[in-house]
Amino acid sequence: MFAAFRVLLLLSLFSLLSAQxxxxxxxxxxxxxxxxxxxxxxxxxSWNDNNSVCSFHGVTCNTLRSVTEINLSDQTLTGALPFDSLCNLPSLQKLAFGFNYLYGKVSEDIRKCVNLRYLDLGNNLFSGPFPDISPLNQLQYLFLNKSGFSGTFPWQSLLNMTGLLQLSVGDNPFDFTPFPKEVVSLKKLNWLYLSNCTLGGKLPVGLGNLTELTELEFSDNFITGELPAEIVNLRKLWQFVFFNNTFTGKIPTGFRNLKGLVNLDGSTNRLEGDLSELKYLTNLVSLQFFENNLSGEIPNEIGEFKRLRSLSLYRNKLTGPIPQKVGSWAEFDFIDVSENFLTGTIPPEMCKKGKMTALLVLQNKLTGEIPATYGDCWSLKRLRVSNNLLSGTVPPAIWGLPNAEIIDIELNQLEGMVASDIRNAKKLASILARQNRLSGEIPEEISKATSLLSVDLSENQISGKIPEGIGELKGLGSLHLQRNRLSGSIPESLGSCKSLNDIDLSRNSLSGEIPASLGSFPALNYLNLSDNNLSGEIPRGLSFLRLSLFDLSYNRLTGPIPQALTLEAYNGSLSGNPGLCSVDAINSFPRCSSSSGMSKDIRALIICFAIASILLLSCLGVYLQLKRRKEEGERFGERSLKKESWDVKSFHVLSFSEGEILDSIRQENLIGKGGSGNVYRVTLSNGKELAVKHIWNTDVPARKKSWSSTSMLGTKQGGKSKEFDAEVQALSSIRHVNVVKLYCSITSEDSSLLVYEYLPNGSLWDRLHTSRKMELDWETRYEIAVGAAKGLEYLHHGCERPVLHRDVKSSNILLDEFLKPRIADFGLAKVVQANVGKDSYTGVIAGTHGYIAPEYGYTYKVNEKSDVYSFGVVLMELVTGKRPIEAEFGENKDMVSWVHNKARSKEGLSSAVDSRIPEIYKEEACKVLRTAVLCTGTLPALRPTMRAVVQKLEDAEPLKLVGIVISKDGGEKKIGVNEKK
Incomplete structure (x- = not known):
């Protein structure tokens, strides 16, 4: 009987195990x-019925074949997690789904996973609040960072997790909350990451009791007050990062006790006092305290740190010399001590190990020469020593550094010449050398530095001719050679530099005629050739340019002034040329003689005749081609062109046909010309209005007769333009209220149409700056800012693959009938591919002057933070009411530098706010402007994500006014409610 019972029991256990x-x-x-x-x-x-669950990829079991771990991190997964069933695995201890594209809300069912020790949902696309997980009291590792969670985080649930070793919940747009005191109870923590999750208030004193901590990060928050003295008890720390908060006071006494620190970053705060406590931290590899109010000298002991690889202390009030041995021991990466009051010389041996990438000491009071050792620093990418008191000769090898992307030596007393070594500078994008004592000729070898985008050698003593080979610099966008001793003619080859938007050759001794090719620059915005010896007539091609600055004054020009150059905006731009005459006797110029007028009429008649002949021949060619196609169609039985030749790809339910669209592409419906095509307004038979972008395709195969279909994935087919592919790829799957809606694409071999919703109020640029300008009150501006931010947030974080817009500007933010914004014009957009790194490489500068992030100028590597920079400029436009480029900002300055300078004081920031914004909203406007300052930071890594930008803007929501109380002293106080709060 007992044996039978045992058999029965075994059968029952086997049956139970099988069921399990x-x-x-x-x-x-x-x-x-x-x-x-x-x-x-x-x-x-491997996940199939033929395999044991314990052999499923990513699954681990115990000896009883019960699942204990599921690890599917970094597998490009999409979908929602079914916690209602997952938590029924009785032995489950580890769930790892980090670095995927999982979405949706995490349900309360996760509370049933009571045996979990390890939970990683980090780096995903979840939404909504994260649930209270108090029952998970056995957790040791909790990773929720950068997962899209919002709302209020359940900090109280941490009180049950006394065994927690690592906690990472940063980079989520949680509701604003004081720094959580619940963390103080987690005595076993060795890793705490709370960066960028909207924390405020002061640090709790008890934080100093977490003595097991080795890594502590709470950057990009709103934490105030001083660093608590107890922080010096965390002697096991090797990484302490708290940048971009509002800490005040000094570095605590006893900070020297943290001798194990390897990475220390307290940048972008309001710390003051000196750095004396840091001179004992001999294990430091990275030391960063930029953008504070620190003073005193850099401790000489820092120069003896044997492991130090990066030192960043810019924008402080530091004095004295840079320790001369700094960077000479290890494979030093970079130094940035710019914008201080440092004296002495540049340390000579920071590139001793040959690994240095950046030497940044601009805007100090440094003296002496640029050490010749840096001419051998082939790893150097950025050399910026401008605005100091440097003298001596620029080492010739500096000009030929093979990896240098920017050489910035301006505003010094440096001598020598641009050496022929520059032929080796294949990656050089910018030369900034104005206001020195450089002499000699510009070498012909500069034409070999084919990556050059910007050359500024102005205000030196350079002589000789402008090299003819300069036309080989196809990407050159800015050329400043003014106030030198240049002679000879302007090279005709300069016309090959089609990217030029900024030319200043004024105050030289240039002679000869103005090349006609200067009138063919599609992007030229600034042309100054004044104070030279130029002669001959003004090229008529200049009439077709739309320049913000135009100056040909004080030369020896002769002949009639083109009618288009008699604008009031150019008043004075032609003075000092007594040989010029005007057909209409304007601007104090004499009337052109009848002979010159006759000559002009004859030339005009010849030109008109030539144009008419060309048009006639073109029309004849088109007629013959259409006739041939008609004959071929009749021969092969083709249907009509409208029915046969167009391919429609719809992305929404359509209430119109392609014929209705095609019939409306007429001149009278033209409403704009964009960077990649004309835009037409189409009114449907039902009264609905649409906007249609018409793009002529490029590179159409000469003998191809069939019509190609639109590629939904942006693959180039037939002759479709890159802009068309980019726009379709970016917009076809997007569904967001703040991104312009693309209804469909209509394509043929020769032509492509994109059909959008029509937005009647034009662009934000129109409303702020042009003749269509109308007053936008602060509430409207704020709503536009938030809406546009949410549109960009969706592109960066809400799509399956992040979409980089790459041309964010106010003219690409359109407004509907209610002035609600839409992000538009995706002709430069780029969808980030899975097999591409975080930074995207582009061979050209994409974007618009005034909005382009600085990293474009020296790396070409961009990511979503470049869009953030451009959006920061838009925020500045909304708050200040000014254009990105204004004369009042000063030479070589833009709105970003102007606002950053204003932001150094509360009063300065307030003065930058548009005077039309009422005083009662100044505080909220300043909050938005501070967010704009963060967005336009020089270093991309320090700019907030668009998700964080949305949160910061929502925190600046204007009060819904109930009334205003006037105090006895005349001050105003708002009485209102904030619906959000």
């Missing part, structure tokens, strides 16, 4: 059905 294994299989197969990844991935090939 069956349940596990069903749970895992349910998980598989809920998730999706690339069709080329073999991730789930």
């Amino acid at each position: 294994l069956h349940d596990q299989r069903q749970i895992l197969l349910n998980l598989k059905s809920s998730l999706h990844n690339s069709k080329f991935s073999k991730l789930f090939d």
Whole structure:
């Protein structure tokens, strides 16, 4: 009987185990059905009925074949996690789904996973609040960083997790909350990451009791007050990062006790006092305290740190010399001590190990020469020593550094000449050398530095001719050679530099005629050739340019002034040329004689005749081509062109036909010309209005007769333009209220149409700056800012693949009938691919002058932070009411530098606010402007994400006014409510 009982018991256990294994299989197969990844991935090939669950890829079991771990991190997964079934795995201790594209809300069912020790949902696209997980009291590792969670984080649930070793919940747009005191109870923590999750208030004193901490980060928050003295008890710290808060006071006494620190970053705060406590931290590899109010000298002991690889102390009030041995011991990466009051010489041996990438000491009071050792520093990418008191000769090898992207030596007393070594500078993008004592000729070898985008050698003593080979610099956008001793003629080859938007050759001794090719620059915005010896007539091509600055004054020009150059805006731009005459006797110029007028009429008649002949021949060619196509159509039985030749790809339900669209592409419906095509307004038979962008395709195969279809993935087919592919790829799957809606594409071999919703109030640029300007009250400006930010946030964080717009500006933010914004014009957009790194490489500068992030100028590597920079400029436009480039900002300055300078004081920031914004809203406007300052930071890594920008803007929501109280002293106080709060 006993034996029978044992057999029965074993059968029961076996049956129970079999049932459990069956349940596990069903749970895992349910998980598989809920998730999706690339069709080329073999991730789930092993997840089938033929394999044991313990052999499923990413699954670990215990000895009883019960699932204990599921690790599917970094597998490009999409979908929602079924916690209702997952938490029925009785032995589950580890769930790892980090670095995927999972979305949706995390349900309360996660509370049932009570045996979890390890939970990683970080770096995903979840939404909504994260639930209270108090029952998960066995957790040791909790990673929720950068996952899209919002609302109020359940900090109180941490009180049950006394065994927690690592906690990472940063980079989520949680509701504003004081720094959580619950963290203080987690005595076993060795890693705490709370950066960029909207924390405020002061640090709790008890933070100093977490003595097991080795890594502590709470950057990009709103934490105030002083660093608590107890922080010096955290002697096991090797990484302490708290940049971009509002800490005040001094570095605590006893900070020297943290001798294990390797990485220390307290930048962008309001710390003051000296750096004396840091001279004992001999293990430091990275030391960064830029953008504070620190004073005193850089401790000489820092020069003896044997492991130091990066030192960044810019924008402080530091004095004295830079320690001369700094960077000479290890493979030093970069130094940035710019914008201080430092004296002495540049340390000579920071590139001793040959690894240095950046030497940044601009805007100090440094003296002496540029050490010749840096001419051998082939790793150097950025050399910026401008605005100091440097003298001596620029080492010739500096000009030929093979990896240098920017050489900035302006505003010094440096001598020598631009050496022929520059032929080796294949990656050089910018030369900034104005206001020195450089002499000699510009070498012909400069034409070999083919990556050059900007050359400024102005206000020196350079002589000789402008090299003829300068035309080989196809990407050159800015050329400043004014106030030198240049002679000879302007090279005709300069006309090959089609990217030029800024030319200043004034105050030289240039002679000869103005090349006609200067009138063919499509992007030219600034042309100054004044104070030279130029002669001959003004090229008529200059009439077709739309210049913000135009100056040909004080030369020896002769002949009639082109009618288009008699604008009031150019008043004075032609003075000092007594040989010029005017057909209409304007601007105090004499009337052109009848002979010159006759000559002009004859030339005009010849030109008109030539144009008419060309048009006639073109029309004849078109007629013959259409006739040939008609004959071929009749021969092969083709249908009519409208029915046969157009391919429609719809992305929404359509209430119109392609014929209705095609019939409306007429001149009278033209409403604008963009960078990649004309735009027409189409009124449908039902009264609905649409906007249609018409793009002529490029590179159409000469003999191809069939019509090609639109590629939804942006692959170039037939002759479709890159702009068309980019726009379709970016917009076809986007569904967001603040991104312009693309209804469909209509394509043929020769032509492409994109059909959008019509937005009747034009662009934000129109409303702020042009003749269509109308007053936008602060509430409207604020709503535009938030809406546009949410549109960009969606592009960066809400799409399956992040979309980089790359041309964010106020003219690409359109307004509907209610002045609600839409992000538009995706002709330069780029969808980030899975196999591409975080930074995207582009061979040209994409974007618009005034909005372009500084990293474009020296790396070409861009990511979503470049869009953030451009959006920061838009925020500045909204708050200040000014254009990105204004004369009042000063030479070589823009709105960003102007606002940053104003932001150094509360009063200065307030003065930058548009005077039309009422005083009662100044505080909220200043908050938005501070966000704009963060967005336009020089270093991309320090700019907030668009998700964080949205949160910061929502925190600046204007009060809904109930009334205003006037105090006895005449001050105003708002009485109102904030609906959000």
